[in-house]
Amino acid sequence: MATTTLTPNLSDTLANIQAKTEETLKVITPLGFVLDTSEWLTITRYAQKYGVTTQLVNKWIEREVIPADCVETLTELNNIKLVKDQAYR
Numbered sequence: 001m002a003t004t005t006l007t008p009n010l011s012d013t014l015a016n017i018q019a020k021t022e023e024t025l026k027v028i029t030p031l032g033f034v035l036d037t038s039e040w041l042t043i044t045r046y047a048q049k050y051g052v053t054t055q056l057v058n059k060w061i062e063r064e065v066i067p068a069d070c071v072e073t074l075t076e077l078n079n080i081k082l083v084k085d086q087a088y089r
Contacts, residue, residue: 040072040082050087060088 047054060066061081070084 039085041085043081043083046083046085049085057083065089 041049043054043057046052047057057066061071061083066083066088070086070088072082074080074082
């Protein structure tokens, strides 16, 4: 099996991502958050994936086009809103 050597910049980037992930988990886990990240997206990522604007997604949330049980607001993380990954319109 061949091994691949990562460039120093890529190695540093991956190490930084791993550190940030661990830091986030330290905040989220004690607060009782258990979210499958394959099922939830930030508003920005949702808009990108489904080809709509973030403003439209926010309007859908306000008008309950996206049901309340499909939106999670993480107040401990600057009120980040997550939307369940499914098409709503």
